[in-house]
Amino acid sequence: MIEHGVKEHRVPKQKINQPLYAQIKQDLMRRVVSGEWRPGDCLPSESNIAVQYKASLGTVRRAIQELAGEGLVNRYAGRGTFVNSHGGSPYERFNFHRLSSASGKRVADEASDFIAFESIQADSTIATGLGIEEGEPGIQFLRLRAFAEKPVLLERIFFREKLFPDIASLIRKHRPHSVYLLMEQHFHILVTQVHEKLRSVAASELEATHLKIPPGSPVLHIERVAVDMSGAPVEWRLMTAVTQEVHYACSSS
Amino acid sequence: MIEHGVKEHRVPKQKINQPLYAQIKQDLMRRVVSGEWRPGDCLPSESNIAVQYKASLGTVRRAIQELAGEGLVNRYAGRGTFVNSHGGSPYERFNFHRLSSASGKRVADEASDFIAFESIQADSTIATGLGIEEGEPGIQFLRLRAFAEKPVLLERIFFREKLFPDIASLIRKHRPHSVYLLMEQHFHILVTQVHEKLRSVAASELEATHLKIPPGSPVLHIERVAVDMSGAPVEWRLMTAVTQEVHYACSSS
DNA sequence: CAGTGGTCTAGACCACATC
DNA sequence: ATGTGGTCTAGACCACTGA
Numbered sequence: 356m357i358e359h360g361v362k363e364h365r366v367p368k369q370k371i372n373q374p375l376y377a378q379i380k381q382d383l384m385r386r387v388v389s390g391e392w393r394p395g396d397c398l399p400s401e402s403n404i405a406v407q408y409k410a411s412l413g414t415v416r417r418a419i420q421e422l423a424g425e426g427l428v429n430r431y432a433g434r435g436t437f438v439n440s441h442g443g444s445p446y447e448r449f450n451f452h453r454l455s456s457a458s459g460k461r462v463a464d465e466a467s468d469f470i471a472f473e474s475i476q477a478d479s480t481i482a483t484g485l486g487i488e489e490g491e492p493g494i495q496f497l498r499l500r501a502f503a504e505k506p507v508l509l510e511r512i513f514f515r516e517k518l519f520p521d522i523a524s525l526i527r528k529h530r531p532h533s534v535y536l537l538m539e540q541h542f543h544i545l546v547t548q549v550h551e552k553l554r555s556v557a558a559s560e561l562e563a564t565h566l567k568i569p570p571g572s573p574v575l576h577i578e579r580v581a582v583d584m585s586g587a588p589v590e591w592r593l594m595t596a597v598t599q600e601v602h603y604a605c606s607s608s
Numbered sequence: 609m610i611e612h613g614v615k616e617h618r619v620p621k622q623k624i625n626q627p628l629y630a631q632i633k634q635d636l637m638r639r640v641v642s643g644e645w646r647p648g649d650c651l652p653s654e655s656n657i658a659v660q661y662k663a664s665l666g667t668v669r670r671a672i673q674e675l676a677g678e679g680l681v682n683r684y685a686g687r688g689t690f691v692n693s694h695g696g697s698p699y700e701r702f703n704f705h706r707l708s709s710a711s712g713k714r715v716a717d718e719a720s721d722f723i724a725f726e727s728i729q730a731d732s733t734i735a736t737g738l739g740i741e742e743g744e745p746g747i748q749f750l751r752l753r754a755f756a757e758k759p760v761l762l763e764r765i766f767f768r769e770k771l772f773p774d775i776a777s778l779i780r781k782h783r784p785h786s787v788y789l790l791m792e793q794h795f796h797i798l799v800t801q802v803h804e805k806l807r808s809v810a811a812s813e814l815e816a817t818h819l820k821i822p823p824g825s826p827v828l829h830i831e832r833v834a835v836d837m838s839g840a841p842v843e844w845r846l847m848t849a850v851t852q853e854v855h856y857a858c859s860s861s
Numbered sequence: 862c863a864g865t866g867g868t869c870t871a872g873a874c875c876a877c878a879t880c
Numbered sequence: 881a882t883g884t885g886g887t888c889t890a891g892a893c894c895a896c897t898g899a
Contacts, residue, residue, distance in 0.1 A: 374868060400884060411870045416885085426861045432885040433878035451860055548861040554851035555808035555828035573826030575808035578855075598807035602831075605858045607704055608678055608801040627887060653865060664889045669866085685866040686897030 364407040379408050380418035387427065387438055387545075388584055394440030394539050398428065401436075427547060427584065441536040441546070449535065451549045451581075454508065456601050462502050469530060470565070471497040472523050481513050484580045485588045492516045494523050499565055507601055509565045512592040518542070534590070535581070544589055548582040553603065562595045575603060617660040632661050633671035637837050640680065640691055643796050647693030651681065654689075680800060680837065693792065704788075704802045704834075707761065709854050715755050722783060723818070724750040725776050727769075734766050737833045738841045745769045747776050752818055760854055762818050765845040771795070787843070788834070797842055801835040806856065815848045828856060 364382065373381075383404075392398055398419075399407070405415040419436060422428045429447050430436045441449050452463030473495045482489040493515045500508040512534065514522050519542055531537040538544045554576045563570040575598050581590040596603070617635065626634075636657075645651055651672075652660070658668040672689060675681045683689045705716030726748045735742040746768045753761040765787065767775050772795060784790040788799045807829045816823040830847040849856070 376868080402884090413871085414869060417868090419885095430885065431878080432876065433883080435878095435884060453858070453860070548859065550859045551857070553806060553828065553856040553858065555826040555849070556851070557826050573808040573810050575806065575828075596808070598809070603806040604804070605706070605806065606801065606803045607706070629887080655865090666890085667888060670887090672866095683866065684897080685895065686864080688865060688897095 375410055376414045376417040376421075379404075379410060379415060380421050382408075383418060383422060384427070384584065390543055392438050393543075394438045394545055395442060396438050397434075398436040398438070425547075439545075439547075441533050441539055449546070451535075451546075451579075453551075453603050453605060454596060454601050455604060456502065460502075462500055462508055462596075462601055465500055465502050467498055467500045467532060469496055469498050469526060472527070475513075477513065477515075480578075481591045484578065484591045485513075485515070487515065494519075496526065497565075502601055505597075505600070506566050507597045507599075509562055509595040510592055511595075512590065514590060518544070518589055538589070545584045546581045546589065547584045550580045550582065552578045554578075558595070566595065566597050568597060572597075574598075577603065628663055629667045629670040629674075632657075632663060632668060633674050635661075636671060636675060637680065641796065641798065641837055645691050647691045647792055647798070649691050650687075651689040651691065678800065680798075693789070704799075704832075706804075706856050706858060707849060707854050708857060709755065713755075715753055715761055715849075715854055718753060718755050720751055720753045720785060722749055722751050722779060725780075728766075730766065730768075733831075734844045737831065737844045738766075738768070740768065747772075749779065750818075755854055758850075758853070759819050760850045760852075762815055762848040763845055764848075765843065767843060771797070771842060791842070798837050799834045799842065800837045803833045803835065805831045807831075811848070819848065819850050821850060825850075827851075830856065 383398075386392065398404070401412055401415050401419065404419070405412050408415065419428065419430070423430050423436070426439055426449065428436050428438055437447070439447070439449055450463075452461055454462040456462075475493060475495045477485065477487060477489055477491045477493055479489050481487075481493075482491065493513050496510075496512045496514075498510040498512065499506055500510070502508075519538070522537075525537060525541055526534075529537060535546045538546060555573055556576050557571045558566065558568055558574045560570050562568075562574060563572065566574070568574075575594075575596040577594040577596065579590075579592045579594065580588050581592075583589045636651075639645065651657070654665055654668050654672065657672070658665050661668065672681065672683070676683050676689070679692055681689050681691055703714075703716070705714055707715040709715075727745065728748045729743045729745055730738065730740060732742050734740075734746075735744065746766050749763075749765045749767075751763040751765065752759055753763070755761075772791070775790075778790060778794055779787075782790060791797045791799060808826055809829050810824045811819065811821055811827045813823050815821075815827060816825065819827070821827075828847075828849040828851050830849065832843075832845045832847065833841050834843040834845075836842045
């Protein structure tokens with residue numbers, strides 16, 4: 356049993372005329388962002404939260420259900436409501452990797468290797484993607500992922516120095532399998548959304564070398580901007596994939 | 609005011625142990641598919657439906673809310689609940705086209721042109737995608753879409769003869785801008801979901817010719833399986849895109 | 862004005878997980 | 881046995897629409 360103080364929570368100054376469930380949802384979000392509950396933590400029970408906000412169970416349920424629908428929390432009957440995370444078991448964590456083989460094996464589950472680090476300044480593409488000034492200092496990593504013992508994915512990842520000071524040494528030290536888990540644990544930044552733009556282009560010399568393909572071969576460019584729970588863009592990366600054995604999958608309704 | 613007979617509706621044979629709201633949702637879907645309410649029509653009010661199924665308002669609300677969440681219907685306070693349509697206003701119709709320019713203009717809004725028709729049999733790729741027997745007879749269309757007066761998208765679309773008899777003459781006659789609208793209006797089949805697999809490949813001779821690019825240029829292959837509201841795959845298509853001016857956009861959370 | 866969906870409440874019973 | 885979320889009910893009041 357997890358203990359929760361039952362302090363009163365008033366919904367703070369906010370857009371008025373918002374329905375109560377939306378205000379509660381916003382405030383719960385705020386409390387997650389503030390670190391009151393960390394990724395992986397269990398939230399208080401519905402009834403507890405209902406008491407905190409002096410609202411009915413149904414109203415609180417709706418607020419939490421919407422958070423669950425947006426992937427911010429996971430709910431389990433009999434156990435509780437948990438803040439989503441990039442750690443955790445495969446079935447209860449964020450998953451933004453859409454590259455997989457025909458048989459369904461995901462590229463992200465395979466071995467990865469950081470192969471280069473470099474201090475650079477944001478070029479116009481990166482600056483536009485992140486909504487920052489061109490020339491802002493940052494660090495760029497190259498990472499290579501293999502599948503079926505062949506290199507299939509080269510990633511060029513850019514972090515703002517301002518948001519992630521000294522991330523280079525952290526990565527050197529931990530060689531993290533998941534960059535977003537590292538952000539979560541060391542910088543209290545929870546990536547909840549990614550926006551990707553895909554193009555088919557001819558492989559550059561650099562890409563061709565790392566991916567062991569002829570220069571000029573068609574490769575898939577996936578330009579990603581990762582966004583944290585407050586909606587701020589926090590990471591830019593360009594992925595270059597060889598789509599012989601694997602493909603990018605996307606469903607919409 | 610729209611008249612609705614208040615016949616009793618029992619939830620038909622179905623997966624048992626499903627919650628009541630899910631069963632009602634399924635049955636409402638079935639009734640939409642059956643043509644009882646056509647795209648653009650107004651559904652009976654919540655209270656009317658609650659009486660039909662002998663369920664409470666809240667339960668019926670949830671069923672309808674979920675249908676609305678999936679885009680099958682649109683709800684308006686004070687007016688009613690309406691069956692969605694691919695022919696509705698741009699803001700309230702399904703949109704599965706993820707190709708757009710940097711400025712946000714969508715390729716699907718531009719001119720399209722059917723350029724070839726052919727009776728063929730499903731090859732292994734198509735058969736696998738649609739879950740049918742290899743060799744099943746069907747019709748294949750080629751369509752070309754332009755953007756900024758340059759050809760950017762070639763589509764090869766396969767219909768099963770069995771599901772869409774004589775669709776060739778319909779397309780010849782209407783030259784529809786939206787194939788899914790035609791399915792809806794002439795076959796009572798509503799596409800609610802598409803699954804896409806993306807690869808970067810070298811353009812074939814045929815693709816190069818139509819897209820006015822050198823053979824072997826990198827192009828984006830988008831293999832799509834469209835699924836109707838009952839979950840059955842109803843269309844297979846392969847889109848070939850030149851991603852110079854446009855890109856494929858995908859967000860996930 | 863009557864009818865619609867949108868919000869909110871207060872209760873009930875259940876299946877499930879954990880101790 | 882206790883507490884969790886999941887379902888379901890039966891009401892209330894509101895804002896909005898359209899005739």
